[in-house]
Amino acid sequence: MSTMLEPISEIKSKIIQKPLGKIRWSWQSLPLGAILLLSSFLGIWNLSINGYSNNYYAAAVKSMIQSWSNFFFVSFDPGGFVTVDKPPVAFWVQAIFAKVLGFSGFSILLPEALAGVGSVFLLYIMVKRSFGTATGLVSALMLAITPIFVVMSRHNNPDSILVFTLMLAAWAMFRAADKGSFRCLLLAGALVGVAFNVKMLEAYVVLPAFYAMYFLLARTTWLKRIIHLAIVSVVIAVISLSWAVAVDLTPTNQRPYVDSSSVNSEIDLILNYNGLGRISGNEMGGSNSINPVNNNADGQAQGAPTFDSITLPPLPAGVDITPPTGFSPNGQAGGAPGGAGFGGQAGATRLITPQNGAEFNWFFPLAMLGIAYGGIYSFFGMGKGEERSRRLRSILLWGGWLLTFGVVFSFSKGVFHNYYLNIMAPAEAALAGIATVMLWKQYRKGGWMAYLLPLGIGATAFYQAYLLTDYTDWNWWLSPALVAVGVISLLGLVLGKVMKSERFGNIFQLIVMWVSMACLIVTPAVLSIRAVFTSITGSLPSATPSGVQVLPGLSTSSSSGAIPQAWLTFVGKNLSGQLILLAIVVGALLVVFGLRNLLRQQRWFNRPVISGVLLVMLLLGSTGWWINAAQAQTTTNTSAFSGQGMPFGGGAPGQGQANSVLVQYLVANQGDYKYLVAVADSNSASSYIIETGKPVMSLGGFSGSDNIVTSATQLEQMIANHTVRYFLLGGNGGRGGNTQVTQYVQQKCTVVSSSQYSGSGSNTSQSSGGGISFDGIKIMGGSEQLYVCGS
Known part of the structure; x- marks a missing residue:
């Protein structure tokens, strides 16, 4: 009997014990899990509050699930009369979810939210491979809390799926250059073609960065690089245009009319309304024209405007319907429009102003240091080898991504919406994370370049304070706090380098760095958390804040003496305030106890313990913020979180309820x-x-x-x-x-x-x-x- 049981025990050991024995938990598993959990919460929790978000695209999805013809042609209406104004892939994904889960606001928004979580994970994987685990974690966290990234993950515009698809393409392109793999390069090209069928020519803006990285740094010969890029260009073109050509070759009486094209053609839509017209300003679809009449110097209407040859009633005094610069309804190019839901005047500073910067650009100074310092140090400060090549590939990829989109968006003369900036969030987060960790390591090494870290942290705090200058209900308390953080960080990190006691100096440096970085992520994190409890609807979503009070009963006109009393009331009567206080107390005790043991030269206060402390503080503190945001939502309407005078989400046409x-x-x-x-x-x-x-x-x-x-x-x-x-x-x-x-x-x-x-x-x-x-x-x-x- 025993001889019969022995083989069974051996089999059990092979099947159960050995596979389980391969499971390894590393120190980064805990913070990575927390970041992905946070991203999932920001993207999926309370998603149904948004209804159908953009009714225009939601109606198309409902039409698409009614017939295969509607599905293929992306018909806006069930009768197949006209398409939507975008290519099909994102809506195919939404339609599949709606077909499986049933048509609802949640089912069509869920794939966008999942794409957001996937993008955070992909960024971690890619940055980690080049710069290490810590850098990957910092970059992933920065992306997860970028306000416009969170908003677009909760909206049915195709931008979140576009970002995820291009992230997959970037991963494949990076692997292709890393290994000299032609198969990975073909996969990257195919994914770019798919991304093109998410939002057309916008997907091609990353190609200069992709091509430069592969051509300069791929692990293969120069001749093969040229041949490979030529072949992949053909693959990209074929996949990109396959659907559009199929639509255009279909007889017009057997398919819907192509929305926003002047000649009922997808190719025309690609080149004009959704393509080069956005850059030149000549992107208005159809052929109607508006001839407005400006008011005279006395404010009186000079006559009646005409619309497509129809004379409208004369305008009343003080009314001017001159199209904002850049609308170009008659095909005339101009500067980009300003005002609600639009991106301000075209120019070099467009993306760093509060109107646009508050959407995504919260770590701008660090991102610029990531390009400059990361590139220079990797090229000149490291010996030749694979690690150096990987770092240069990463800097070239993310720096090229950020700069090419930055140039295109800054100088585009056509209609430009704030939510377009979502595509820049991954590159900014990657570069800011790279700069943070590299500068910290340089800071600990010493030398004159050590002072780049306090300069970068201080500049980022000052810039965040500047971004809040347009939002009066926030900047009365938060902007001064960020300025104080910038000054303290700058002076504290400088002081930490000149301390005579090395042990105390190291501890002081660590505390200042942790506190400074925590303060820098507070504002974008709060904006992102607020989005979870605010309805995001319309075709022009925005993440910029306005009118949000952090403390109940406290307004911008409150005296300084009312602030302590408001905090005491907040803590005494609100569970969220109590949880925040508990997080502070627990975190302080753990840090003090840890420093005590560190001073005694005990080894337990290592990276896993630091991660555990931070996780406890994150869970308790963020839970308090979430509950507070939910409570505030019951007393404020959706317009309490608005950007540039429009409801949160940018307002929109087409959101009225049917009679x-x-x-x-x-x-x-x-x-x-x-x-x-x-x-x-x-x-x-x-x-x-x-x-x-x-x-x-x-x-x-x-x-x-x-x-x-x-x-x-x-x-x-x-x-x-x-x-x-x-x-x-x-x-x-x-x-x-x-x-x-x-x-x-x-x-x-x-x-x-x-x-x-x-x-x-x-x-x-x-x-x-x-x-x-x-x-x-x-x-x-x-x-x-x-x-x-x-x-």
């Missing part, structure tokens, strides 16, 4: 007509598609300016063929492409009395539509009128 009684009326009277109703633009149609799942015709596409229906004869034929019967047009005459269409509806069709689809107790608000829009934003409009055509 429920009107929907019932249209459904009851649709009959055998294919479309429930025709409206001026896609933003007006979104809520009706989401609510009913029925085809709703967008006559003018996203911006309302597409010439999809080009003549009254074509419209008359659609009515006769029972394609569409009802038209919901704006009070200013509507848009919907050709003016002959609008005139035909107004002259030949019958106005439906609003009494038939409105009533007390019902929701009579209507989605935005009609009027004059730039890039989908209505700047002048009126009430909508329902018409019925045909018998």
Whole structure:
């Protein structure tokens, strides 16, 4: 019997004990897990508060899951009348999630959130390979708390999936250069092609960095580098254009109209509206034009503006609808528009101003030091070898990524939105993390370059204080605090180097460094945590703050004597305040006890213990912040967290709720007509598609300016063929492409009395539509009128 049991025990040992014995827990597992948990919380927790986020894209996803044709062509409406204004990959992913999990706001936002967590992990892997574990952890944490990165991970615009796809491509490209692997290079090229089908030419902005890294530093011969890059360029082009060519080769009567293109072509959309037009300023889709009339010197309107040959009523005194510089509705280039939801004037300083810098640029001075010091030290200060090559590849990759996007976004003359800056967040986080760890090591070594660390920390604190100057409800207390942190860090780190006692000096340096870095991550972390408890809706999301009070009952007008009392009340009556206080006490005790043992030269106070202390403080302290943010959300509306005068998320067209009684009326009277109703633009149609799942015709596409229906004869034929019967047009005459269409509806069709689809107790608000829009934003409009055509 024993001889029979022995083989069994051996088998058990091989199957169970040995595999389990291979599991290894290293010191970095704990902080990495905490960072990924934090990123998951920021991206996924309370996600349903955002509803459908951007109704325009949500309506497209609902349409796409109804048929394979809609899915392939990315049809905006269930009837396949017009596409969305972007390529398909991100919406394919959202549609798959919606099909599996059921269509809901959560299901279409979940893939974006997961892409955000994946990007944080990929950044850690890539930076760790070149600069070590500590650098990878710092970079991953900085990316996880970047405000616009968190906001876009909670939004259904395709940007989060774009970042994740390009991160995968960067990983493959880095591996290709690291090993001289042509297969990895082909994988990188294929992923760039996929990224192109997420957001078109924006994916190509990273190619100079990719190509430079491989050409200069790949582990293969110069000839092979040239041949490899030539082949991968073909792969990128083929994969990038495959879907667009397939769409354009499909007969136009068998597919939807390509939104925002002037000639019903995806290639045209790539080159103009979504491509080079964004740089030159000539990106407006369709062919409608606006000829505004400025007010005279006395503020009186000089005449009536015209819109696509329609004369509008004269403007009242003081009203000027001149398009902001850069809108270029007539194809004229200009500087980028300023104001709500836009990126300010084009120029070298565009991305460092508070309007844009507060979105992503919280570690800008450190990132610049990462490029300069990291590159110079790696090239001149290290001996030749693979470690040096890896570091140079990493600096070239992330530095090229940051600088090329920075140049393109800074000088683009077309429409530029703040949330575009999400694509720059990984590169900034990588470079800032590289600078932090490298400068700390140089600081401990000594020499004149040791003083680069206090200069970098101090400059970053001062810059963060500057970023808050546009946000008055924050900067009254936080900006002075950051200035104080900058001064203390600068002086403290300098003082730490001149102390005579080496033991006490090392301890003092460590404390100053930890406290300084903790203070630098507070502001972006709080902005990111607040996003979890704030509804993010609309097509122009933003992460910039305004109007947020950290202490209940305390305002910017409160006297300085009220601050201590507010803190005492906060701690005494709020669980979040008690948890924060507990975190401070526990952390202080652990640090004091650890320093005591360190002074006794005991070895237990090592990196795992430091990580444990930081994790305890993070969990307790951040839990307090989360609860406080949730409590504040119950007493503040969504506009309490706004940027540049717009609701958090940037406001948006197309977020109005459909008139429920009107929907019932249209459904009851649709009959055998294919479309429930025709409206001026896609933003007006979104809520009706989401609510009913029925085809709703967008006559003018996203911006309302597409010439999809080009003549009254074509419209008359659609009515006769029972394609569409009802038209919901704006009070200013509507848009919907050709003016002959609008005139035909107004002259030949019958106005439906609003009494038939409105009533007390019902929701009579209507989605935005009609009027004059730039890039989908209505700047002048009126009430909508329902018409019925045909018998």
